[in-house]
Amino acid sequence: MSDNLYDDPAFFAGYSQLARSREGLAGAPEWPALRAMLPPLEGKRVLDLGCGFGAFARWARKMGAADVIGIDASEKMLARARSLTRDPRVTLRIARIERLDLPPASIDLVYSSLVLHYIEDFAPVAATLRAVLADGGHLVASVEHPLFTAPRDPHWQTGRDGSNVWPLTDYLNEGRRVTDWITAGVVKYHRTVAGYVNALIAQGFQIMRLEEWAPGRKQIAEHPEWADEVHRPPFLLLAARV
Amino acid sequence: MSDNLYDDPAFFAGYSQLARSREGLAGAPEWPALRAMLPPLEGKRVLDLGCGFGAFARWARKMGAADVIGIDASEKMLARARSLTRDPRVTLRIARIERLDLPPASIDLVYSSLVLHYIEDFAPVAATLRAVLADGGHLVASVEHPLFTAPRDPHWQTGRDGSNVWPLTDYLNEGRRVTDWITAGVVKYHRTVAGYVNALIAQGFQIMRLEEWAPGRKQIAEHPEWADEVHRPPFLLLAARV
Numbered sequence A, B: 001m002s003d004n005l006y007d008d009p010a011f012f013a014g015y016s017q018l019a020r021s022r023e024g025l026a027g028a029p030e031w032p033a034l035r036a037m038l039p040p041l042e043g044k045r046v047l048d049l050g051c052g053f054g055a056f057a058r059w060a061r062k063m064g065a066a067d068v069i070g071i072d073a074s075e076k077m078l079a080r081a082r083s084l085t086r087d088p089r090v091t092l093r094i095a096r097i098e099r100l101d102l103p104p105a106s107i108d109l110v111y112s113s114l115v116l117h118y119i120e121d122f123a124p125v126a127a128t129l130r131a132v133l134a135d136g137g138h139l140v141a142s143v144e145h146p147l148f149t150a151p152r153d154p155h156w157q158t159g160r161d162g163s164n165v166w167p168l169t170d171y172l173n174e175g176r177r178v179t180d181w182i183t184a185g186v187v188k189y190h191r192t193v194a195g196y197v198n199a200l201i202a203q204g205f206q207i208m209r210l211e212e213w214a215p216g217r218k219q220i221a222e223h224p225e226w227a228d229e230v231h232r233p234p235f236l237l238l239a240a241r242v
Helices: A009-016 A031-036 A055-062 A075-084 A122-132 A193-202 A217-222 A224-231 B009-016 B031-036 B055-062 B075-084 B122-132 B193-202 B217-222 B224-231
Strands: A045-049 A067-072 A090-094 A107-113 A133-144 A164-168 A175-181 A183-190 A206-213 A235-241 B045-049 B067-072 B090-094 B107-113 B133-144 B164-168 B175-181 B183-190 B206-213 B235-241
Touching: A009 A183, A045 A055, A055 A067, A055 A090, A055 A107, A067 A075, A075 A090, A107 A122, A122 A133, A122 A193, A164 A224, A193 A206, A193 A235, A193 B206, A206 B193, A206 B206, A217 A224, B009 B183, B045 B055, B055 B067, B055 B090, B055 B107, B067 B075, B075 B090, B107 B122, B122 B133, B122 B193, B164 B224, B193 B206, B193 B235, B217 B224
Parallel strands: A045 A067, A045 A107, A067 A090, A107 A133, B045 B067, B045 B107, B067 B090, B107 B133
Antiparallel strands: A133 A235, A164 B164, A175 A183, A206 A235, B133 B235, B175 B183, B206 B235
16 A cells, blocks of 8 residues: 555545646646746657646647656556546656666656655655756756745744744755645655755756746735745746756 | 945954954855865966955965956955965956956956855846856855845744744845944845856856855854854855856
């Protein structure tokens, strides 16, 4: 039986209700920024690490990707992805990112949305990604921003002027964090921005762009509850190539 | 007459009392980390942006640099630097970083310690640095960390568990900040980590390493008042090349 967080019935039920689950890519407010970091997909061999319900895999095929492999460690996520995907060029597999088994230089784009912060040890994963990418290949990924994952007590508190402040602590203390998100006791791993960047550079990646993403004005106008995100970006997006 | 902050008599007097002013490089706790990011200096043409009292310029010559140009916008800083430097291969000039006037491809290493956060518009400076660097040249720089420069109210406050938290706000609001440091009303400019990194990449720099620096265990043992810095790194160090 899976011990993956996303296979927990309560977590899966809650996760399935998020806008990004119900609406796919259109329900993810950071998607336009992440999409803008992608190379042209025409003819590319794409790997989606943590493919979830498969929305990106299907979109990549629509954009002309030759083949897409989606992997996910959650049986429930993958079952839903399979039920939504009827495309012989999309391969969906149960696999852990840490135990990727793909031929060297067989992929042109590795994509990963909000998954790598669940990985305890990023260096060997970066090495694996380098190995599966063909020369000239790209990595485009989003993670929970290190400012989001760092604090011991990750909840807005009141500053001396009465407005919300993000109580940053432990930014340089990389490692395990346990928080409540959808269900109690969700485990993730905090790394610094430099931690992500240097691990990729050490494997021969060239950093192409970083985005410290928060909702823009238009998005905040539609979701006023997001206004404070400008104080502490929730997501880090990065593009690199080999 | 200079309107440079460092020419303000009260500021200059206070700055002159800092460990890094009295002891030179050895008085700067981040120096070992910054030094570790430097390429070999033997035979290199070095430019020090914001050379202050000239400690790095003199050290670079000891390490074999062929020529060192130090520029600083403060007349007082440069007068002190000149009084301390007797080396015909070290050239010390009054100049603003924004109006650097050097031949293209004439420099092998640009070094800059805790100065670039005084620059309002970094993109044209990055373009200038690219132009003065010869192919294969390096940039190694430190700045106040964006987490340090971001907040409206940059003073530790008490978290819900009674310990110190850094009240992060306005991380994504780049621009002017006015703070008290040595004297009241010191103006600096906040940029995000991505802001620095992407501005360099846009000019053709390749990022080699980022360090989000805070004192290490040994340094904290000697200076227990630095213990909280692990929560919010005070300096960002970066190495790039062209």
